[in-house]
Amino acid sequence: MSTEVAPDTQTPATYKVIGTRPVRHDSADKVTGKAVYTDDLHVPNMVFGAFVRSPHAHARIVSIDTSDAEKMPGVLATCTSADLPDPWDKVDNLGEGCVNYAHLSGNVLARNKALYKGHAVAAVAATDSYLAQEAARRIRVEYEPLPATMCVQDAMRNDAPLLHDELITHTLDDKPARPSNIASHIQFEKGNVDEGFAAADVVIEREFKTATVHQGYIEPHVSVALWNEDGRLKIWTATQGSFVVRQQMAELLKMPVSQITIVPCEIGGGFGGKISVYEQPVAAVLSRKCGRPVKIMMQRDEVFEATGPTPASFMRVKLGATKDGKLTAGKAWLAFDAGAFPGGVIGPGAMCVFSCYDLPHATVDGFDVVLNKPKTQAYRAPGSTHVAFATECVIDELAERLKIDPIEFRLNNAAKEGTRRVDGPVYPRVGLVECLQAIQESDHWKTPLTGPNRGRGVACGFWFNCGLKSSVTANVNADGTVTLVEGSTDIGGTRTSIAMQLAETLGITAEDVIPQVVDTDSVGFTDVTGGSRTTFATGLAAHEAALDIQKQMVEQAAQIWECSPDEVTVADGVYQGNGKSLSFKALAVEADKVGIPIVGRGVVDPQCSTNAFAVNLVDVEVDPETGKVTILRFTVCQDAGKAIHPSYVEGQMQGGSAQGIGWALNEEYFYGDDGHMRNASFLDYRMPTCYDLPMIDTIIVEVANPDHPYGVRGVGEVPIVPPPPAIANAIYRATGVRFFELPMSPPTVWNAIKGQTTGE
Amino acid sequence: MAIVFIPSQLQKLTGTAQVEVEGDTVRAVVEQMEKQFPGIQQRLFEDDQLSPTLQLSVDHVMTRALSTSVTPSTEIHFLPVIGGG
Numbered sequence: 001m002s003t004e005v006a007p008d009t010q011t012p013a014t015y016k017v018i019g020t021r022p023v024r025h026d027s028a029d030k031v032t033g034k035a036v037y038t039d040d041l042h043v044p045n046m047v048f049g050a051f052v053r054s055p056h057a058h059a060r061i062v063s064i065d066t067s068d069a070e071k072m073p074g075v076l077a078t079c080t081s082a083d084l085p086d087p088w089d090k091v092d093n094l095g096e097g098c099v100n101y102a103h104l105s106g107n108v109l110a111r112n113k114a115l116y117k118g119h120a121v122a123a124v125a126a127t128d129s130y131l132a133q134e135a136a137r138r139i140r141v142e143y144e145p146l147p148a149t150m151c152v153q154d155a156m157r158n159d160a161p162l163l164h165d166e167l168i169t170h171t172l173d174d175k176p177a178r179p180s181n182i183a184s185h186i187q188f189e190k191g192n193v194d195e196g197f198a199a200a201d202v203v204i205e206r207e208f209k210t211a212t213v214h215q216g217y218i219e220p221h222v223s224v225a226l227w228n229e230d231g232r233l234k235i236w237t238a239t240q241g242s243f244v245v246r247q248q249m250a251e252l253l254k255m256p257v258s259q260i261t262i263v264p265c266e267i268g269g270g271f272g273g274k275i276s277v278y279e280q281p282v283a284a285v286l287s288r289k290c291g292r293p294v295k296i297m298m299q300r301d302e303v304f305e306a307t308g309p310t311p312a313s314f315m316r317v318k319l320g321a322t323k324d325g326k327l328t329a330g331k332a333w334l335a336f337d338a339g340a341f342p343g344g345v346i347g348p349g350a351m352c353v354f355s356c357y358d359l360p361h362a363t364v365d366g367f368d369v370v371l372n373k374p375k376t377q378a379y380r381a382p383g384s385t386h387v388a389f390a391t392e393c394v395i396d397e398l399a400e401r402l403k404i405d406p407i408e409f410r411l412n413n414a415a416k417e418g419t420r421r422v423d424g425p426v427y428p429r430v431g432l433v434e435c436l437q438a439i440q441e442s443d444h445w446k447t448p449l450t451g452p453n454r455g456r457g458v459a460c461g462f463w464f465n466c467g468l469k470s471s472v473t474a475n476v477n478a479d480g481t482v483t484l485v486e487g488s489t490d491i492g493g494t495r496t497s498i499a500m501q502l503a504e505t506l507g508i509t510a511e512d513v514i515p516q517v518v519d520t521d522s523v524g525f526t527d528v529t530g531g532s533r534t535t536f537a538t539g540l541a542a543h544e545a546a547l548d549i550q551k552q553m554v555e556q557a558a559q560i561w562e563c564s565p566d567e568v569t570v571a572d573g574v575y576q577g578n579g580k581s582l583s584f585k586a587l588a589v590e591a592d593k594v595g596i597p598i599v600g601r602g603v604v605d606p607q608c609s610t611n612a613f614a615v616n617l618v619d620v621e622v623d624p625e626t627g628k629v630t631i632l633r634f635t636v637c638q639d640a641g642k643a644i645h646p647s648y649v650e651g652q653m654q655g656g657s658a659q660g661i662g663w664a665l666n667e668e669y670f671y672g673d674d675g676h677m678r679n680a681s682f683l684d685y686r687m688p689t690c691y692d693l694p695m696i697d698t699i700i701v702e703v704a705n706p707d708h709p710y711g712v713r714g715v716g717e718v719p720i721v722p723p724p725p726a727i728a729n730a731i732y733r734a735t736g737v738r739f740f741e742l743p744m745s746p747p748t749v750w751n752a753i754k755g756q757t758t759g760e
Numbered sequence: 761m762a763i764v765f766i767p768s769q770l771q772k773l774t775g776t777a778q779v780e781v782e783g784d785t786v787r788a789v790v791e792q793m794e795k796q797f798p799g800i801q802q803r804l805f806e807d808d809q810l811s812p813t814l815q816l817s818v819d820h821v822m823t824r825a826l827s828t829s830v831t832p833s834t835e836i837h838f839l840p841v842i843g844g845g
Contacts, residue, residue: 091812093824097843098812170813172803172838173769184813186840189768189777215845272845347840363768380845424765424837425817464842466822530845607823707820717845 016572017503018710021647022510024496026266038222038238038265039297046224047076049279049286049296050132052122052139053306054114057148057372057675058161061112061141064122069135074127076290078139081109083285085254092251094244094528097378099276101251103341107375108252108281114143115163115340116372117676118305120278125286125294148372148675152314152337155181155371163340163370170342183342184368186350188423196329196361200320202401205331207316208390210724210742211668212337214309215379216659216687219268221307222297225283229291233284236263240270240489241528246520248277253284263519264489271659272378273308275528301680308377309669310385311337311344317353317390325404327413330354330362330422334387339375344368348464349383351423353391355462356432356613357413362422372675378530380656381463381717385663385724389742392459392725397738406458406729407445411436415462415613425609431639431703432460432613438699439615444635454621454632455733461614461721465714466531467606467707470538471524474502474545474600478592480585482506482549482600484515487526488538492655492716493648494529500644501539501710505546507573508584524603532714535644536705537606543709544602552598556591557582608707612718614638616657616726622734627750629665629731631692636722637699641713646700653719654696660723662688666743686745762789762830765837773797786816786836787826804838815841 029035066078087105091098105111110119122139126132149155149163160181169176170184197203223237233255239245242262250257267274279296287294298307318331332353338344350366379385399409414432421427439445439458449456475483484499499513526538550570558565561578568577573584582590591598619633636653643649666686670678679685704711724742732738737752764781766774774797781796783789794801804811810824817837818828830836 091806093812093841094843098841171769172767173772185769187768189771270845272843275843345843348842351839351842378843378845382843382845423839424835425820425839426835428820466842531843607821607825609820609822 015504017500017510018642018644019646021645022496022500024493025499025515026490026495035266037219037268038224038236041224041236043224043226043293046293046295047125047127047290048129048132049123049125049283049294050129050136051120051302052136052141053302054110054117054119054121056114056143056145057117057150058146059114059143060146061110061114061121062144063142065140066122068140069124069138072135072138074131075124075135076127076292077125077286079123079282079285079289081111084109084252084281094247098343099248100343103343104248104276105252107341108278116374118302118374119340120282120306123282123286125290149181150372150671150675152312152335152369152371155369156335156367163372167342167370181370182367183338183370184346186347186366188350188364190359190420190422191361193329193331193361193363197320199322200328201323202398203318203320204394204397204401205316205318206390206394206740208740210313210386210389212309212312212373213379213663213667214304214685215269215271215273217269217271217273220298220300220303221274221278223280223283224293224295225280225287226293227284227288232259232261234261234263235280235284236265237280238267238274239264240267240274240491240530242489242520243487243525244275244528245277245280249280249284252281261519261521264517267489267491270491271380272382272530275530276308276377278307300682304680304685305677306374308375310379310382311339311376313337313386315387315390317394319394319398321398321402323402325402325409325412327357327359328361330359332364334365335367335369336383336386337373337376338368338370339373340370341375342368342370344376345378345382349387352384352462353387354422356415356460358415358419359422364422380659380720384461384463384721385660388459388461388721389724389728392722393728393738396729407436407440410460427611429703429706430611430613431701434701434703435613435615435637435639438637438701439617439635442617442635442699444617444633444697449619453624453734454619455730457618457726457728457730457733459616459722459726459729461718463532463612463718463721465536465610465612465717466533467537467608468527468531468533469605470526470541471603472538472541472545473523474549476549476588476598478589480588481512481514482508484513484542485518485523486515486538487518487523488534489529490517491529492652493645494534494538497535497644497648498539498542502542502546504710505543506549506584532612532716536610536708536712536714537604539644539712540606540708541602541604544604545600548602549598549600553584553587553591556595556598557587560590560594606707610641610705610707610713612639612713612715614718614722616722618726618730620727620730620734622731622749624753627746627748627753629727629744629749631661631694634694635697635699636719637701638715638719639701639703639713640715641705641708642702642711643700644710644712649700649715650698652715653698656717656719657696657723658688658693660720661693661727663742664724664727664744666745668743761832762834762836764789764793765835767838770800770803773800784829785826786818786828786830789830789836813841815839
């Protein structure tokens with residue numbers, strides 16, 4: 001792997017901790033297998049839960065008979081939707097998107113109708129997991145099968161089977177009179193699109209489709225619930241956001257948040273898929289009914305069929321440009337599969353579709369469409385990967401038609417400070433131009449690609465990134481170390497990236513900070529680890545906590561040195577006053593002897609997007625005999641603002657790229673005519689492995705974010721966005737065939753090549 | 761006073777894509793808009809609060825707080841809420 005920081009973009013500030021690569025604080029636990037994941041927990045008297053799931057993609061539930069299961073020795077409780085409080089039709093904002101609790105409750109356990117194959121209908125708790133699974137098979141559910149709709153375009157038809165009899169399209173416009181499967185319609189307009197296309201010398205319009213894709217986290221959903229005799233509920237779980245789980249549990253079970261404690265265990269991946277609750281409320285109800293702690297762990301097929309993949313989509317994108325390579329207008333029509341309940345990712349998809357470019361005129365229409373598949377959820381930069389595939393392929397075709405270098409064409413139209421997005425807001429300082437220039441300067445770009453059946457592609461991507469609420473406390477210990485208590489679950493090394501910001505501010509080493517991720521009773525409210533927000537926002541909270549500590553240390557130093565706090569100065573972690581000097585550690589030791597405990601506090605709610613851009617450069621070779629695409633070389637360039645721990649930034653860039661390569665080349669849900677997923681296992685759901693990927697080269701661009709003291713932007717999401725179009729553009733140059741549908745799997749590529757050679 | 765960018769689906773109420781409206785906060789601006797363009801507030805609000813499906817872009821600030829202060833040069837946009845992975 002080669003990794004470089006684009007030299008012209010480095011922030012001028014020099015740091016002692018930030019930008020270095022200390023060993024992560026949880027490394028020993030992780031590499032020795034001692035880290036505690038939820039399934040490692042064995043609470044005394046714990047029993048095990050299992051689900052009964054719908055075998056139908058769409059069916060009315062006529063009856064549920066649990067009596068046979070309940071007679072089995074060792075079976076302690078059963079549960080259906082009747083055991084959940086009546087849901088209220090309340091839409092709540094969870095910080096990261098909104099949720100309708102009636103829909104959420106109906107997704108946790110089906111009410112009246114099963115809306116997708118695998119939809120949970122009932123559950124059972126028993127003394128061992130095998131007994132629980134057998135008891136689940138003894139629960140008799142009578143169904144009345146209904147016609148299902150599995151394709152977003154079919155579901156939008158007037159004669160499509162309705163999933164929800166009373167679903168009226170949500171729109172700011174006049175609401176339609178009749179229900180449909182179109183959950184919402186959003187629209188953006190900028191300028192006069194007709195005038196824009198009239199001014200174009202070249203106009204290209206294409207239609208695109210993408211498949212349902214799962215996040216593929218290695219750890220399945222798993223929780224342990226203990227509903228105690230005192231009415232308090234405790235849940236250990238694998239989640240991206242313990243406070244958001246608490247909020248959902250309180251609403252679904254209609255109990256105060258103060259009665260619920262969520263303990264976040266180590267998490268084996270999430271990528272947006274571990275924010276919504278699934279098994280947690282069911283484990284809680286079973287625990288309440290049987291009086292014992294209940295563990296529920298999903299099997300892999302349950303994860304595929306009944307959690308939240310990213311949507312399939314149908315998109316139509318039209319762009320116009322002048323012959324000198326200036327974009328004049330764009331038009332997008334986007335329909336995303338929400339799954340069985342409203343609330344997919346069409347909003348950000350519609351906002352991102354033209355977000356990389358300065359378009360004077362554009363319209364965007366976006367539709368959120370329910371159908372008989374699992375409720376979709378976020379997956380790194382939700383919605384942006386879909387629309388980048390469409391836009392970046394059309395951009396590439398425009399550049400080719402105009403005989404302009406694809407990077408120069410993008411640079412000529414790239415969004416920059418002052419560019420107004422089609423959805424309205426104006427960008428502050430952003431780093432897309434710097435990323436494109438860094439790719440132009442890369443060894444990869446300067447090295448010609450030669451050989452038959454080979455091609456090179458480029459593409460851009462955008463994600464907003466967000467701020468939201470974070471809280472930390474930091475306790476100065478008697479030995480001069482600092483224990484950092486935080487509520488952000490650690491995905492991808494955030495313990496260390498946050499600890500490094502505290503250390504930098506205090507002038508101590510990263511190793512002298514001891515980060516701890518704690519439960520919801522032990523730290524202030526903290527939003528999810530998602531949205532590329534954690535190193536940015538929780539890091540900001542850590543910076544504030546460090547400043548709070550520094551202020552208290554100055555006061556303690558003044559007391560020890562018998563001078564005024566105004567006479568104490570701090571530089572590089574050294575405190576000086578009244579002719580004396582002590583390091584942070586030495587002062588902490590002295591302060592512990594004479595002063596009150598020093599506890600720093602940081603609470604933040606930064607309300608800004610930090611605006612991340614990434615650019616990919618990809619070389620591929622296509623085997624004309626099999627259609628298999630081999631990635632020869634892959635470079636990802638991304639504006640990180642400031643890379644706190646470059647290894648973790650590179651890890652996110654490489655991980656997101658690997659997942660984007662999976663979207664591009666292989667990953668998809670295969671559904672039969674009966675609405676059953678045919679490949680609900682890692683054997684058949686084809687994710688990339690180390691045999692499929694080259695070492696992914698990274699170029700970190702650092703255009704400092706003005707809304708963060710160290711310039712952090714956040715890095716986790718945008719690297720998944722450009723790989724599909726970059727690979728599609730590379731395959732085109734290798735084969736002469738443009739692809740408009742994901743994945744570009746060997747059969748698809750082979751058929752297209754064959755069609756080209758036979759004229760079909 | 762603020763510059764409000766009207767969502768395209770509401771422009772039939774305003775007849776224009778942008779309006780300048782009096783008010784010191786976002787809430788005051790929306791209430792003033794309601795006086796000028798009756799019916800617009802109920803499209804944007806639920807239970808006297810911003811619809812949970814919407815967020816505000818007030819200059820560079822992404823917020824749902826109707827108490828956010830505005831100045832004559834402030835831009836207000838109504839956008840869908842978004843989530844990340």
